[in-house]
Amino acid sequence: MRRICLTLPTNRECGATIAAIGDEAAYAAEHFGVEVHLLILDSCEPGVFAGHARIAHDTPRPPGVVVHHLDEAHQRDFLRRVIDRAGVTKPDLMLDLMLPSAVSYGACTNRAFLIAAALGCESVHRRDSDSRYQVLDGAPVFPVHHELRSLGRRAADAADGVSDTALDPRLAHRPVTMVGSSFVGELSVDIAEIERLDRDVYYDVVSLWAPVEWSGEQKRDLVDESFRGAGTEAFTGDHSTLTVVDPMRVDMCNISFHGVHERVPLPPATDTIGSDYFLMHLVHDAALPGVLHNRNIVNYYTGERRTDQGFAAYQTRFVKFFLSMLYFNHLYDVMARTGDALLDDRLRVRAGALAELVRDSTRLDRSGNIDRLDRLDAAYRRLGGRYAEFAEALVPRRERLLDEARQDIEDFALLIEAWEPLMDAGRTTHLTPAPGRPARDPR
Template identity: 60%
Template sequence: MRRVCLTLPTDRACAATVRAVAEEAAHGARHFDIEVHLLILDSSGAADLAAHREAVAALPPEPGVVVHHFDEDEQRDFLRGAVARSGVAAPDRVLDLMLPSGVSYGACTNRAFLIAEALGCASVHRRDSDSRYQYLDGKPVLPIHHELTAIGRRAADVAGLVSRSRLDPALADRPVAMVGGSFVGEMSVDVAEIRALDPLVHDDLVGLSVPAGYPEIWRRNLVDEAFRGAGTAAFTGDLTTLTTVAPTRVDMCNIAFAREVYGRVPLPPATDTIGSDYFLVHLVHGARLPGVLHNRHIVNFHTLERRSDAGFLAYQLRLTKFLLAAPHLQAVHAKAAAGDGPLDADGLVRASVVAAAIRDGAGPDPAEDAERFDVVERSYRKLGGRYAAAADVLAARRERLLDEVRRDMADFALLVDAWGSLARASEGHPPSPAHEGRSPSAARETPPPSPKGTA
């Protein structure tokens, strides 16, 4: 029986989300010939971790669902074994990149990727702890249904299962590599207040995320749409599109990747950098791999912690690092898509091309990085109040932050080089779960799941 991994990384209280995502896992197992491994990767403090363990223990058994809940000690034990078996160079550094002491949006998902390999899964479906499902007629609107309908299947076979197709016919024989939707509700990045305080400052800051050289009309549209997701309209019915999915149309709280993508290239493990976990979304798009875009958007909200003074400052630091890292990552995507492109003769992502693009040094020079930092600091000072206070903190850390961005790229190249060995070393060595719904019963199979019913 085919296995898939539905993962929920968390570092905060989210017992209600655990229960909701478990319902989504049960839906997947009921409607498709699959075994769903619900993987909760928990970096929470002791009290929240205990509450999550209680929530997991209280989940009703569901046929076809296996629940795994790992704290950081359990994750580290698994990673140590995988690193040791892999024989990679700099094993201690690789372990640190997989489980860093700071917040890393990429690293937590990379851990899910490796554990999915260990569990024999064919795809990874990611949700976030600060999100909720929409409802229609009293029932939750679950993205996993569209994900399992399409992920891994030949695009030509999916064309009749979606609302519409906008895919180049030349790509019809390629498998669907990614399925995703976006979010509704609050913006994913806290720039609404900046826009309200000073629209020009907002445009200057958000404009740093747009690749250089874009025509002004495109740039304006990207700035206007950045971080807004799918707006606020409520779900009224399904709309699915077979296409090469634009990265701006999906969110990492609502995404599924085939293992032919994440099994070959990881996400950047940069710490304190929002948006670093979107690397594979851009890679799939640049490689012209088929995807499905759906409108089962997840409801986004901001936690109370993010609204606190400490949470605000931490988030501005992460936003700053994202704006500094953006041109480096954009240069990697451009370089990887050049020449023969990132795919081999079998249509699989070539990790060597990605690693070479990272090491190519095609990103901005240090002077350009410094100019971008100046724009961020100057913008925050214009806003005044707590933004001016954040500018003081940024200024004090200026050289360190600029250096971190370049080190992050070198670390990413190191991890890409090690990734194939880590993935192979993980296969067949699953960690021991803290809680199971039932034991795994079959190895990974290559045929994609087939629908048994409708949502």
């Protein structure tokens, strides 16, 4: 039986989301005859974790749904045993890249990738804790419907399961590697207040993630499109397209991967919004087929972001996102020019060559990032209030943030190089130690 991993990483209370994703797992098992491993990676404090556990384990599930609700101690134990078995260099650093103490959108998904391999799952389907499903005629609209119709199939064979095909015929023999959609509702990045306060400042800030050589018109088009997903239009009926999916049309709250996640991890950067979007660009630039559908998920914000502490933490992640784009814009440009050469003769990403490209990018002149910080400082001081206070607090951290942005890319290259042995080890490592064995596998 085909096994899939439907995963939800969380560090916040989200009992309703856990219940809803459990329903999606049941839908997948009942309608597609797959074995669904529902993987909840939970970093919450013990009281919240216990509440999540009751929902995850006490809710009746149909045959074919297996629940794994793991706290960080369980995740760390598994990772240590995998790292030991893989024999990678710098094992302590590797553990820190896979399970850092700070928030990392890429690292939590990388753990899901590795655990999915241990569970024998051929695909990973990711959702987010601050989102919910749309409803049509009283029933939730589950993205897994489109994911399981196409993911992993040869593109030519998947064509009968979609509404439209916009794929170059020369790519028809390649596998469908990614199926995804976007979101409706609030902006994916919590910056709507900036737009309400000053539209010009909003443009100045959001345009910071564009390549510096872009024209003003290109940057304005990017600003108009950025972080808005599929807008606010409600779901009324299915539509799906077999294509090479534009990364701007999908979101990590509504995504699934086949194969590519076993070749290349996500950037493990901490406290950095957007650090988990790399594979979307890689799939696109390598011309690997995908399916874009319209079962958009509803995005919303939790109350924590509205607190002073939450605001400062979120704005730091936003700043680090801009600094990361010095490197990622360069990488996306190089990957687009490399095209098919990103793949070997078995249509697998050439991970070693990609690691070299990533490491080469660390040599970029960081003057562009100094300019980003200067422009952000000026914009936030124009806004005043807590934005000006944040800008002032950022001043003594500038050098450290510049250094961290470069180090994050160096760490990404290192993780790419280690990913194949980690994956190989993960496939032969039990999620829970065998009875009578030490928690840390000495092999």
